Amino acid sequence: MKPLQDLARQLLEAGDVKVVIGYQDGRRGVQPAFITDPAQAERLIFDHRCVHNLATYVSPRRGHVKRLGRAAVMLKGCDARAVAGLLRESQISRDDVVLIGVRCGGVHDTPDVSGPLTAETVAPRCHGCTVREPSLPDHLVGELPPAPPVGRDLDADVARLMAMPAAERLAFWTRELDKCVRCYACRQVCPLCVCERCIVDKTQPRWIEPSAHARGNLAWHLTRAQHLAGRCSGCSECERACPEGIPVHLFNHFLAGVVRDAFDHVVSDDPEVPAPVGAFRKDDAEEFIV
Amino acid sequence: MSFEPRIVAFVCNWCTYTGADLAGTSRLPMSTSVRIVRLPCTGRIDPLFVVKAFERGADGVIVSGCHPGDCHYTEGNYHARRRFRLFKELLDFTGVDSERVTFSWVSASQGQKWADVVNETTERIRGLGPFDGYPGVERGEVA
Numbered sequence: 001m002k003p004l005q006d007l008a009r010q011l012l013e014a015g016d017v018k019v020v021i022g023y024q025d026g027r028r029g030v031q032p033a034f035i036t037d038p039a040q041a042e043r044l045i046f047d048h049r050c051v052h053n054l055a056t057y058v059s060p061r062r063g064h065v066k067r068l069g070r071a072a073v074m075l076k077g078c079d080a081r082a083v084a085g086l087l088r089e090s091q092i093s094r095d096d097v098v099l100i101g102v103r104c105g106g107v108h109d110t111p112d113v114s115g116p117l118t119a120e121t122v123a124p125r126c127h128g129c130t131v132r133e134p135s136l137p138d139h140l141v142g143e144l145p146p147a148p149p150v151g152r153d154l155d156a157d158v159a160r161l162m163a164m165p166a167a168e169r170l171a172f173w174t175r176e177l178d179k180c181v182r183c184y185a186c187r188q189v190c191p192l193c194v195c196e197r198c199i200v201d202k203t204q205p206r207w208i209e210p211s212a213h214a215r216g217n218l219a220w221h222l223t224r225a226q227h228l229a230g231r232c233s234g235c236s237e238c239e240r241a242c243p244e245g246i247p248v249h250l251f252n253h254f255l256a257g258v259v260r261d262a263f264d265h266v267v268s269d270d271p272e273v274p275a276p277v278g279a280f281r282k283d284d285a286e287e288f289i290v
Numbered sequence: 291m292s293f294e295p296r297i298v299a300f301v302c303n304w305c306t307y308t309g310a311d312l313a314g315t316s317r318l319p320m321s322t323s324v325r326i327v328r329l330p331c332t333g334r335i336d337p338l339f340v341v342k343a344f345e346r347g348a349d350g351v352i353v354s355g356c357h358p359g360d361c362h363y364t365e366g367n368y369h370a371r372r373r374f375r376l377f378k379e380l381l382d383f384t385g386v387d388s389e390r391v392t393f394s395w396v397s398a399s400q401g402q403k404w405a406d407v408v409n410e411t412t413e414r415i416r417g418l419g420p421f422d423g424y425p426g427v428e429r430g431e432v433a
Contacts, residue, residue, distance in 0.1 A: 002432070041371055087399025162383070167423070174425045196308050199338075215426030219341050222380060226337055229376045251383070258379045263372065280368035282358065289371070289393040290407065 001045055004074075004141045007100065009041040011072050017098050018069025023050040026071050029112030032076065034055070036068065046074065046102050046142065049125060051111045053235040055082035056191035059095050070100035074137075076107070077131030080269040081233035082191040084136065087271035089193050089231075101137025106148020107192040110240065122151035124249075125236050135269040154253045155237075161250070177217040182210065186238035186248050192231050199223060225251035230259045230276040233267055297324045297350035297416040299408075300335045302355035304362040304402040313408075320405045321412035324352065331355065333366025335403035337377040340391060350390045350415035352407065357395040367395075371384045389414065390421055 008020040015221040022044045024033035028051040035041055052233050057065045062101065065071065075083065086092045106117050107125040113121050126148040133140060161169055179238070184200070187193045200208045200220055208223060209216030224238075239249035259265050262285060264277040303308045307328045313320060329335055332355030340351050353374060361367040374393055381388040390412045396404045421427070 099412060159385075164385075166382070166385045166387060168385070170423060170425075171385070173384050177425075207342065213426055215345050215424075218384070218386075218425050219338070219345065222341055223338060224383065225380055226373075226377060229380075251380070254383045254415065255376055258376055262375055262379075277372055278369070280365065280372050284368070284371055284375070286358070286371055286375075288375065289395060 012038040076104040080134035103142035105145025116238040185241040189241040299352035305356035306354040308398035331366035332370035
């Protein structure tokens, strides 16, 4: 912890950054910390409870964070994919932000779990993760940890759904989405939902019904999935943020599989690799078109 | 009385719309269950259009535009092809029957192909019956 806290203190004292965004102990487990005073740098921690994808705070939509001044952000390997996405889409420039990479050996599913990382508690995003060190960082801290235990496999969840008859699948989603209260926590937490004005908030024309009703709920979740196709960094923060426990990240995970199989593209932590939607190949498969 | 489906066709202005016009002026026999919505390009067809059509009680949807290489905006249909690949798979994943959506390329000279697409889609939708599988679909009030 010491090197991390020292680094944060130095950055703040040098005036290089005005705020360090990291993790601290909170009332219910770990929570994001916004350190503006060098004396407070000792609050910063990093352990298996540091679930949050802090890349969401460098998204241009976060005016209230931007007003704090130039930020340094703690970054896990998976979070780097989200920052790469923002760079790729010119939402931020590399000089806007200082990236403090932390070596990560997996995180719990939620930030309020204490104890060691086990197959029961590990977050689904860590399944098969081979990235111990984030790409892109200006600074890198922490010891090289072992790989996380094998936990919930989202591919298996998707496969189980796809093995159902279509009507059963629709019944599953209708039941799940019926719980949706349209709080848009999934959108708010997402580092890559960057629109200044979301289509669901537009009223003329009103494309997506705003009431928490099956019709609008499905339209909203289809739209969210479609807009994140080939962009989603796979952090599954949407699912963690959902107060109703709807497995909304499955949509994104499913489309990531489609993008991989159909367009031969895996979301990269290299900002120079172009996104698959918005690009094309002339010989893309089109067996579904008559 | 046999079931007459309601089908919405989202077509591009340059190829399919002109092809449909040709089918009409050639007096080709065609099902009358298709309502055409003309757009500049398949690249302008947001998947939300399809969702909206189903929400408002469409039994089937056709999305059609210029053949690859023929786009009047050079590459709009290539982008649409990727987008609709994703959307079709997403519908499948949700369990909404993607058999109810037809994707086709119809050029301005392919009046006969347009008539075939319309007739085949109508027959297929007629076989599938009215679409009440879309959650919370508004039925009845759409003419």
